[in-house]
Amino acid sequence: MVHITSPAFKANAARALADAGLQKALDRSKGTSHGKRAAAVAALPEFERLRDIGRDIKNHTLANLDFYLEAYAAQVERAGGTVHWCSTADEARAAVLKICRDKGARTVTKGKSMISEELGINEHLEAHGIEPVETDLGEYILQIRKEPPSHIIGPAFHLNREDWESTFREIHTELPKDRVFHERSDIMAEARTKLRSRFLAADVGITGANFLIAETGSSVIVTNEGNGDLTQTLPKTHIVLASIEKVVPTLEDATSLLRLLARSATGQDFSVYTTFSTGIRREGDLDGPEDYHVVLIDNGRSNMIGTDFQEMLRCIRCAACMNHCPVYGVTGGHAYGWVYPGPMGSVLTPTLIGIDKAGNLPNASTFCGKCESVCPVKIPLPKLMRHWREREFERHLSPQSVRSGLAFWAWFAKRPGLYRMATKLGIGALSLLGRGKGKFTSLPLASGWTAGRDLPVPEPGGTFMARYKAQKAADQRAARR
Amino acid sequence: MSKDAILGAIRRGLKRGPLPADQQAMLAGRIATHPRHLIPARSRLPRAEQIALFIRNVEKEFGTVERVPDHAAIPAAVADYLAAQNLPSRLVMAPHPDLTDIDWSTRPMLEREARRAEAADAVSLQHAWAGIAETGTLVLPSDAQRPTTLNLLPDTEIAVLRASDVVGAYEEAWDRLRAGAPDALTGGFMPRNIMLVTGPSRSADIEQTLELGAHGPRRLHILLVEDEPAPRMESPSEARAEATTQPGAPAAPGD
Numbered sequence: 001m002v003h004i005t006s007p008a009f010k011a012n013a014a015r016a017l018a019d020a021g022l023q024k025a026l027d028r029s030k031g032t033s034h035g036k037r038a039a040a041v042a043a044l045p046e047f048e049r050l051r052d053i054g055r056d057i058k059n060h061t062l063a064n065l066d067f068y069l070e071a072y073a074a075q076v077e078r079a080g081g082t083v084h085w086c087s088t089a090d091e092a093r094a095a096v097l098k099i100c101r102d103k104g105a106r107t108v109t110k111g112k113s114m115i116s117e118e119l120g121i122n123e124h125l126e127a128h129g130i131e132p133v134e135t136d137l138g139e140y141i142l143q144i145r146k147e148p149p150s151h152i153i154g155p156a157f158h159l160n161r162e163d164w165e166s167t168f169r170e171i172h173t174e175l176p177k178d179r180v181f182h183e184r185s186d187i188m189a190e191a192r193t194k195l196r197s198r199f200l201a202a203d204v205g206i207t208g209a210n211f212l213i214a215e216t217g218s219s220v221i222v223t224n225e226g227n228g229d230l231t232q233t234l235p236k237t238h239i240v241l242a243s244i245e246k247v248v249p250t251l252e253d254a255t256s257l258l259r260l261l262a263r264s265a266t267g268q269d270f271s272v273y274t275t276f277s278t279g280i281r282r283e284g285d286l287d288g289p290e291d292y293h294v295v296l297i298d299n300g301r302s303n304m305i306g307t308d309f310q311e312m313l314r315c316i317r318c319a320a321c322m323n324h325c326p327v328y329g330v331t332g333g334h335a336y337g338w339v340y341p342g343p344m345g346s347v348l349t350p351t352l353i354g355i356d357k358a359g360n361l362p363n364a365s366t367f368c369g370k371c372e373s374v375c376p377v378k379i380p381l382p383k384l385m386r387h388w389r390e391r392e393f394e395r396h397l398s399p400q401s402v403r404s405g406l407a408f409w410a411w412f413a414k415r416p417g418l419y420r421m422a423t424k425l426g427i428g429a430l431s432l433l434g435r436g437k438g439k440f441t442s443l444p445l446a447s448g449w450t451a452g453r454d455l456p457v458p459e460p461g462g463t464f465m466a467r468y469k470a471q472k473a474a475d476q477r478a479a480r481r
Numbered sequence: 482m483s484k485d486a487i488l489g490a491i492r493r494g495l496k497r498g499p500l501p502a503d504q505q506a507m508l509a510g511r512i513a514t515h516p517r518h519l520i521p522a523r524s525r526l527p528r529a530e531q532i533a534l535f536i537r538n539v540e541k542e543f544g545t546v547e548r549v550p551d552h553a554a555i556p557a558a559v560a561d562y563l564a565a566q567n568l569p570s571r572l573v574m575a576p577h578p579d580l581t582d583i584d585w586s587t588r589p590m591l592e593r594e595a596r597r598a599e600a601a602d603a604v605s606l607q608h609a610w611a612g613i614a615e616t617g618t619l620v621l622p623s624d625a626q627r628p629t630t631l632n633l634l635p636d637t638e639i640a641v642l643r644a645s646d647v648v649g650a651y652e653e654a655w656d657r658l659r660a661g662a663p664d665a666l667t668g669g670f671m672p673r674n675i676m677l678v679t680g681p682s683r684s685a686d687i688e689q690t691l692e693l694g695a696h697g698p699r700r701l702h703i704l705l706v707e708d709e710p711a712p713r714m715e716s717p718s719e720a721r722a723e724a725t726t727q728p729g730a731p732a733a734p735g736d
Contacts, residue, residue, distance in 0.1 A: 014687050025688075033689075044523070064500065066495075067496075068508070069487075071508075078669065079669075081672075085484035087483045137684045137686040138686035155686075156687075159688075161687060183519060184692055184695075185686045185692045185693075188692050188694070189694075196600065200600055215668045216668040216670075224682070224683050224695065225684045225686075225697065226633055226682040226695060226697025230696055244491075247619060249515075250516075252515050252652060252655065255651045255652060256519070258651075268542075269616045273697070274676075274677065274679075275675065275677070276671065277673070277674055278674070279673060280673065282624070282673050284625030284627060285623060285673060286576075286630075288623060288629060288674055296489045298483075299484075302487055302490035303494070304494060305491055306495055307494070436534075445535070
């Protein structure tokens with residue numbers, strides 16, 4: 001399994017803020033991803049209604065998940081495939097290894113798959129003498145650099161061009177040392193050439209799945225590069241890794257979700273390759289795998305059903321929430337310390353590795369609500385993060401300073417008169433102190449907070465409540481006139 | 482067994498046992514009737530406009546389209562395209578009767594082999610089963626006459642598509658697929674593989690900047706055979722202007 005550094009989120013975040021290369025990469029991402037999504041959504045007037053439909057399809061499926069999983073598995077077997085039901089990550093790793101060994105596999109090509117990262121498939125295969133080769137351009141360089149992905153769609157977004165060039169020079173040693181990368185396309189062409197021979201030589205191809213379809217027993221992958229398709233077409237054996245919540249009832253259901261996925265993820269109307277795989281090579285087919293295995297993984301999902309966190313199982317892994325998150329936008333994905341970063345990770349990670357280890361993540365949010373507003377299946381991410389904060393507090397996992405601070409605040413909050421007086425004094429003092437400054441870059445007693453951020457100077461006019469009351473009174477006077 | 486453990490855990494979460502027979506029948510009915518959800522209005526157009534939308538969307542995604550009057554015009558169109566792109570006049574093509582029945586003797590210099598693609602093939606000629614106007618997408622189901630490797634290994638893919646096979650939305654393609662299969666009611670109509678292809682291969686993994694030709698074809702050229710009487714539309718070159726992202730310019734994340 002990927003090494004977990006989630007408990008060190010604060011230290012990770014501090015390091016990320018001081019990393020100039022990372023900040024350059026993050027600034028670049030924000031600019032492009034927001035605009036592209038917004039343009040794609042604006043070009044489809046039905047997008048909002050599709051979000052409701054997407055949410056309803058997933059809710060219907062989850063309410064009948066046992067039925068649809070059995071229906072799906074029956075169709076896979078009908079098409080000549082095999083389904084391996086795995087409750088735990090251990091079982092899933094063992095199932096993958098066994099299939100590879102039965103085929104005498106030496107190298108395995110892989111399409112990008114987050115569940116593979118979650119299970120640590122690569123480490124497991126390597127430990128048993130089988131070489132996994134990541135073929136997604138981003139995953140390829142991360143495998144060489146021995147880094148985890150920092151984003152679920154663009155795993156290597158944290159790298160800059162110079163990182164690509166130096167890594168390729170270091171690893172592709174048979175090529176001239178002084179070769180020049182004039183364009184980014186030269187970097188890509190080199191990776192394409194290197195990987196082509198790996199595709200052709202692989203014994204097994206492993207992909208994830210964006211959807212599984214109960215009607216037909218199909219697994220669906222969505223890519224732009226075509227690496228997933230080469231991975232699942234050329235080797236004799238195709239292994240699909242998929243968690244149980246990926247299933248949907250019909251082609252029509254998958255289609256409605258596909259209309260949401262690419263627009264939310266990359267701002268494309270549709271990804272370049274959306275591919276439906278169903279079982280084994282048919283009589284007369286000239287290509288395609290002779291063996292088709294689906295490793296169907298629970299690994300903690302079924303525990304979420306019937307709880308507050310069931311809604312998280314609607315997630316289609318588009319990454320819109322992290323692309324729009326102000327916290328992810330400055331810390332990047334590695335700070336979150338495990339496989340899934342950003343708001344979706346802050347909800348999912350505690351369910352999968354425990355709130356004791358991941359308690360910092362649901363606290364790494366300003367609750368601005370942007371994630372929920374862009375989620376294609378309307379997952380109430382802030383609400384779910386709040387649930388985690390409550391559980392953390394109930395289980396006495398939050399640090400003493402936080403608990404004392406909350407107790408102090410609660411004492412005031414239960415005494416509204418006193419609370420209003422104290423906030424009025426506080427706001428007044430800050431407003432006075434910061435007159436003409438615009439923002440505080442440091443404050444006594446709050447240096448921990450201001451070390452990483454600036455505090456805007458409150459505008460004159462009092463607290464929110466005071467101004468709200470004044471406005472309401474003014475409105476009433478106007479109405480009487 | 483893990484299957485029972487997983488299903489049991491799901492049912493415990495849902496606070497029920499296995500679904501009663503009548504509810505199972507209802508869900509099986511939902512699968513058998515596969516109701517459509519909302520279909521965006523953008524593809525609900527008169528025929529000629531639907532085809533124009535298809536072309537516009539292909540070009541928006543950096544594919545190219547050439548309209549040809551009939552299949553007899555394909556050898557010349559292929560040869561001219563390869564010459565214009567400075568590509569060798571040698572191709573691997575789908576063993577589909579629409580392509581193999583063409584009289585290729587008009588272009589004797591064009592070397593052709595009907596088979597799956599291999600690593601050394603530079604150009605493929607594929608038979609497109611359908612096109613989807615909504616997003617300019619080709620539907621390429623695998624079978625003995627339509628190998629999947631033709632869509633992946635060569636650097637250049639040329640696809641032959643009949644205008645009469647262009648539909649508006651994905652759902653129409655699914656229904657055509659079901660109609661063509663004997664056991665559509667039980668979901669057994671799916672070929673091993675269906676690729677929905679929208680433009681040439683690309684990646685934005687390097688600095689979120691779009692580059693074409695990542696692992697699959699760098700060029701996707703569609704020969705649209707005008708086999709149905711449709712009024713000729715003006716050239717949809719304005720689609721180029723609509724395309725907001727050019728190769729080499731900042732793009733959204735790829736995969």
